[in-house]
Amino acid sequence: MNTNIPTQVYQDYLTALVGGDRSRCSLIVQNLMSSGTDVRDIFLNLFQRSLYDLGELWEHHRISVAVEHLASAITERLLSMVEVDTFFTPHGDHSVIVACIADEFHQIGARMVSDVFELHGWNTHFLGANTPVRDLISLIKKKSPDFIVLSVSVYFNIPSLLSALTELRMSFPSIPILAGGQAFRWGGVQLLSRYENIRYISDIDELEQVIEAYDREDRIA
């Protein structure tokens, strides 16, 4: 996705985020919002990009755990700020449940995925980090969503994802499941082919294509 966020603004934001400067980050996001920057642009080219950059710094031992944690907390706060605009899209009848599997504590990606569904007028149920499968199953029974979305950020949590998929497929063989997240950077996509009606989503653009196709088919039907 092309961005309208100037490089210097991004660099200022990243510097503030690494420095734990919540107010500065907030001001930059507010300025972008008031200048009419698209929410998706902020999601992808500010929040996602900066967290990926931070992840890289962390992997190269350039920043501490504390810096990474604080940056995540600041991003969550800023998401709440941006979401106010996201939620007032006119809504239809489609619904989705978005969750991170058990032991997966990185929820920002999943939250942004939920927000993208909101932008398309879907009713979202975001369960967040570390969701036990039984809780997920219970909510699916209650809400009968059009999609289930599972996010996994840590590669070592992929076995937990597979085990969750086995249980979900047994209980709900026909509800489409979308899976994605940073964990698949290191491989594992082919493991999803063991299951029926599951699709790997590589990024937000692909997610939007899937949502639009579903909405289109529904309109035709």
Next chain:
Amino acid sequence: MTEKTGSLNEERWFAEKTLDYLLHKSQVVLLLLAPSGEIIYANTYARALLNRDTDGVHISEFLITGSWNDSLLADWTSGDVTPIMNIRTHDDLPRTLYITVYPTDAGYLIFGHSDSEELHRLSKEVLGLNRELGILTRELQVRNRELAELNRMKNQFLGMAAHDLRSPLSLILNYTEFLMEDLQDNLSDEHREFLQTIITSALDMKQVIADFLDVSIIESGHLMLNPGPISFETLMQELLRKTGLSAERRSIRITWKTEGEMPTLYVDVGKIGQVLANLVHNAIEYSPDQGEIEILGQRTDTGIVFMVQDHGSGISKEKQDKLFSEFSGTSMKKKNGERSIGLGLIISRKIVEAHGGSMFVESTPDVGSKFGFILPDSVIWSENKDIQIQQPDSGKV
């Protein structure tokens, strides 16, 4: 600069490096205290943490307020409890150090450190709470969206219902009036009174329906103002024409006066007239027979004030706070015992706010009430006036 590589077998080299690390580089606090508690030595980390000159300063100066007592040093060395020292740091946040205290001939040697496991647990919990807060905030925003949608549907329903009720009500009114006219010679006094009651009730209902329509229009964000110039005197003449008959029926006297020179206003004349008529009608309804109502127009530093004062039953403080809120459940008992659903004040508030002003009420039970509104100076008329009309937000009350 590359240091010469040392050997762990060289005792002196090992001791020097360990001491250098402990005194200057580690995050271990090292303090040497005199027997009376004054600091004789503090290592680099201790000085950074306390952020001031420590030499000769009593240790109690750095502890959290009220925590010092004369037996504290003895307690720390007694071995009965795990010694903890809660200190005030440079950022004014307290910090806990787990300490080991060695009594010496020269006083006390104290080593202190933070419990990294404890901090890790704390950090994990705080992060977990933050994640939960994020989910709850998101949930709240989803609920807000649903509420806004419900509010929109409510307004739509209100508008449709009011619109659909208008036609049958007009029929009731028209046919009742026909009956009154056509049968006037054949009606007994009692039957005439029956028909008159139908007409009066239907007119009341017509007003309620008109209020519903107004609320529906205002709440859906479609309130349009058509401003024009008008003098205070003309506003008052029009107001007395509208309200005079109701006042006369109850022998209530209405007077008006101004304080300061009242300028010509640039307002939506019909709607501001509606607000004033609403305030005066309320004052009439809650006034005793033969009562008095005073209307005041005042030019002040904060704007143009309109105030309607009655000497009726007054309103309790708790009801005053809810008077301008939609469907707050604050129904008022009129003089004739009927209850009003009070939409008039909500409509008035919205109209005044659309002009950039605000409503107010001052009331004392059994003494009377002053209802009014203040309009900003921006509604003062001048040549080529083009005021900014502030539309109320849809869905907000």
